Amino acid sequence: MERARSSSRAYSGKIVSLRVDEVEMPDGRRTTREVVEHPGAVGILPITPEGRIVMVEQYRYAIGRKLLEIPAGTREPDEPADETARRELLEETGYRAERIEEFARFYTSPGWANEEIVLFKALAVGGRGPTPDPDEILRIVVVDPADVPGLMRDGLIADGKTMTAVSLYLAALER
Amino acid sequence: MERARSSSRAYSGKIVSLRVDEVEMPDGRRTTREVVEHPGAVGILPITPEGRIVMVEQYRYAIGRKLLEIPAGTREPDEPADETARRELLEETGYRAERIEEFARFYTSPGWANEEIVLFKALAVGGRGPTPDPDEILRIVVVDPADVPGLMRDGLIADGKTMTAVSLYLAALER
Numbered sequence: 001m002e003r004a005r006s007s008s009r010a011y012s013g014k015i016v017s018l019r020v021d022e023v024e025m026p027d028g029r030r031t032t033r034e035v036v037e038h039p040g041a042v043g044i045l046p047i048t049p050e051g052r053i054v055m056v057e058q059y060r061y062a063i064g065r066k067l068l069e070i071p072a073g074t075r076e077p078d079e080p081a082d083e084t085a086r087r088e089l090l091e092e093t094g095y096r097a098e099r100i101e102e103f104a105r106f107y108t109s110p111g112w113a114n115e116e117i118v119l120f121k122a123l124a125v126g127g128r129g130p131t132p133d134p135d136e137i138l139r140i141v142v143v144d145p146a147d148v149p150g151l152m153r154d155g156l157i158a159d160g161k162t163m164t165a166v167s168l169y170l171a172a173l174e175r
Numbered sequence: 176m177e178r179a180r181s182s183s184r185a186y187s188g189k190i191v192s193l194r195v196d197e198v199e200m201p202d203g204r205r206t207t208r209e210v211v212e213h214p215g216a217v218g219i220l221p222i223t224p225e226g227r228i229v230m231v232e233q234y235r236y237a238i239g240r241k242l243l244e245i246p247a248g249t250r251e252p253d254e255p256a257d258e259t260a261r262r263e264l265l266e267e268t269g270y271r272a273e274r275i276e277e278f279a280r281f282y283t284s285p286g287w288a289n290e291e292i293v294l295f296k297a298l299a300v301g302g303r304g305p306t307p308d309p310d311e312i313l314r315i316v317v318v319d320p321a322d323v324p325g326l327m328r329d330g331l332i333a334d335g336k337t338m339t340a341v342s343l344y345l346a347a348l349e350r
Contacts, residue, residue, distance in 0.1 A: 010186040016209050104338065108284045109284065134204070135206040
C-alpha cells in the first residue's frame, strides 16, 4: 500500500491523461509515481463457425508500423463492456457477435498505467464489411489458429491483448 | 502510414514521456495522436528444476492493488535485454537464470504507447532472497502451473506480460 502525499496533473488529453504523484511507502520512504490514466478498453476474439479468428490489420502510429490484432476499442462512459465489444466487432469487421462471453481481463502496464482490457470471445457471424471510425484504416484478415504461432514469430501479431487472447484460447485456459 | 505534421512534448518524466502529434493519414485527412514514450521493459518466466514458476507479488500504485507477476523491469540504456532480465530476476527473487532464451515480444498498448516488452524464459536456480530497488517491496511466490488458471480467475494474475508469458508457456507455443 502506498499513499499519495501530493498529486499534480501533467496532461489531460483525448484518450490519455497523466499525473505525477508523490507517494509514501509502507515503511515511510517517499517516491514519485507517474500514472497514465486511460478509460480502459475491450478486445474481442471472434471465432467464425469454421473455427477461424477474425482479425484486423492496422497501422499503429505510436510504434510506426502495422499490426494484426483482434478487434478492440476504448471503453465509452456508460456503455457496458460487452456492448462496446459487439459494437467494435461490427464497426471494424462487419461481423456480428453471438454467444459473447468475457474470458479474461488484465492491466496492460500496471507499473505506470491504469488501463484495463476486458477480453471477450464470441461466435462471429455475417461479415458485411467494416464501417470504421474516421481515424481508422483497417483490413480484415481471417486467420487459421494453426497460423498464429508463425504470425507471432514473424512479429505481425505483436500486441499484448491479441497475444493474450489467442494464447489463452489456444491453451484452452479461457474456460 | 501516417505522417507527423507537428509534434509537441506534453511531459518528460522519470519513466514515461508524452507527446501529442498532429498527423496526416494516407487519404490526406488529419488527426491527433497521443503517444506515451517508454524505454521498453523485459519480463522473465523463471521455471525451477521442479517445473514451478517463480513470481513476485507487489503493490501496483497505478491500479491501487497487489498483483502476482513474473519478474520484470524497465530497459536500461546500453544494457542488452537478456542482461536486464537476468539482473531483474536476481534482484527481485535471488534466483539465477540459466539457459535463458527470448520467447516472445509484444507492445503493451500500441494504440497510444510505444512500450515493447521482451519476454524471456529461463531455468531458475538458487534462491538466496531478493535485493530489490529502494522503491520496490516484493514477496516471492513459487507457483504450480496447475494453479495458474485459478490465479487468473481470482484476478491475482492480471497483468498483460504475466498472462501472455504463462499462457504461451502453458499452450507450449513458445517453441
